[in-house]
Amino acid sequence: MATTTIPEETTNLDNYPPLFRHQNNQTLNTNPENSSDDPVQDLDLFPVIDLQGVTLNPHEKQKLLVACKSWGVFRLVNHGIPTNLLTQLENQAKEIFSMSFESKQAATSNSPISHFWGTGILTPRGTALERGNQLINWVEGFNVPLGKLSQFEYQVPAFDSFSVLLQEYGNHLSRIARALFEAMVKNLDLDVVSSKPYLSEETGYVRVYRYPAKSDADSGLGMEEHTDSSVLSILHQSDGVSGLEILKDDKWQTVNPLPNSLIVNVGDMMQALSDDIFKSVTHRVKVNKERDRVSICYFVFPTGDVPVHSSSYKPFTYNDFRAQVDEDVKTIGFKVGLQRFKLTGNQH
Numbered sequence: 001m002a003t004t005t006i007p008e009e010t011t012n013l014d015n016y017p018p019l020f021r022h023q024n025n026q027t028l029n030t031n032p033e034n035s036s037d038d039p040v041q042d043l044d045l046f047p048v049i050d051l052q053g054v055t056l057n058p059h060e061k062q063k064l065l066v067a068c069k070s071w072g073v074f075r076l077v078n079h080g081i082p083t084n085l086l087t088q089l090e091n092q093a094k095e096i097f098s099m100s101f102e103s104k105q106a107a108t109s110n111s112p113i114s115h116f117w118g119t120g121i122l123t124p125r126g127t128a129l130e131r132g133n134q135l136i137n138w139v140e141g142f143n144v145p146l147g148k149l150s151q152f153e154y155q156v157p158a159f160d161s162f163s164v165l166l167q168e169y170g171n172h173l174s175r176i177a178r179a180l181f182e183a184m185v186k187n188l189d190l191d192v193v194s195s196k197p198y199l200s201e202e203t204g205y206v207r208v209y210r211y212p213a214k215s216d217a218d219s220g221l222g223m224e225e226h227t228d229s230s231v232l233s234i235l236h237q238s239d240g241v242s243g244l245e246i247l248k249d250d251k252w253q254t255v256n257p258l259p260n261s262l263i264v265n266v267g268d269m270m271q272a273l274s275d276d277i278f279k280s281v282t283h284r285v286k287v288n289k290e291r292d293r294v295s296i297c298y299f300v301f302p303t304g305d306v307p308v309h310s311s312s313y314k315p316f317t318y319n320d321f322r323a324q325v326d327e328d329v330k331t332i333g334f335k336v337g338l339q340r341f342k343l344t345g346n347q348h
Helices: 058-070 083-097 099-106 146-151 157-188 268-273 317-330 337-341
Strands: 048-050 073-077 116-117 140-145 200-211 221-226 234-235 243-246 252-254 263-265 282-285 293-301
Touching: 048 058, 058 073, 058 157, 058 252, 083 157, 083 200, 083 252, 099 157, 099 221, 146 200, 157 200, 157 234, 157 293, 200 221, 221 252, 243 337, 268 317, 268 337
Parallel strands: 048 073
Antiparallel strands: 073 263, 116 140, 140 200, 200 293, 221 282, 234 263, 234 293, 243 252, 243 282
16 A cells, blocks of 8 residues: 655644644634633642542542532543553654644545544534634644544554554543443432443544644633533643643633643533533633643543433433534534523523
């Protein structure tokens, strides 16, 4: 099979999406009121959960319950992912992002992996969703449906290697998500016979993000504030470059990367399943003036046609939820989310 070689060297402008090439010193369309907030930076604030203790230690189970109720996010340690796998993933991601934009486009053409930029809101096929207001986020990424990776061979060696690493990583993440979900269900005494319909491994995908350095970093966001539509999202932050912020008690708090830990956050589907006991955390990403930030996030969802039953919401499936989100983004420019399905209160 013929292979395509990666250019030995590209300039920053070459590997930026064209949309970004003329904007590195221009103001992006974002919310200046939210962007100007000074985040709290206290590493000791965030709950830390030991995965090995979640299934065995009652104290750890209680900590998990409190973290999901009060924060909607926590650090996860003793997760069992080999350090060398995380290092390889980071290095491979950097190599791929350093390719020219045109090379990245060509490598992902007609493949399961899709290449996106300017927004984190994607269609089910992984392409950027057109929206009512053209808010531009300073982000570039790859959307990776894990269940389809083994069905495709890439002509670019870097993508073939990355695909193999992502499959291995995905196996670890599905194991972690399953253990956490089962612990959450038991904590709430939810009447869930099997986790499979609500935490379907077939729906799992990884997004690999790059937030390019921006000299005027205060003028825009890498990702606007949002909640995840998932059951759970599991994030690996690399390079020691911070940027992730969560909204807690009306204050933005920076979630700094710590070695050998993952960040887990509750998504919209878990909030609905828990009858609003667990909170889908609002978060955003700020960009760095000097260094790119790379992160790798795993998302998992219910099977699309399985009803989500909750005393707080009218019955809906994830397919219903996704269709409503897509419609809102196209017509009003942003995701409304669970509020659309509330049984009482203002749904608009």
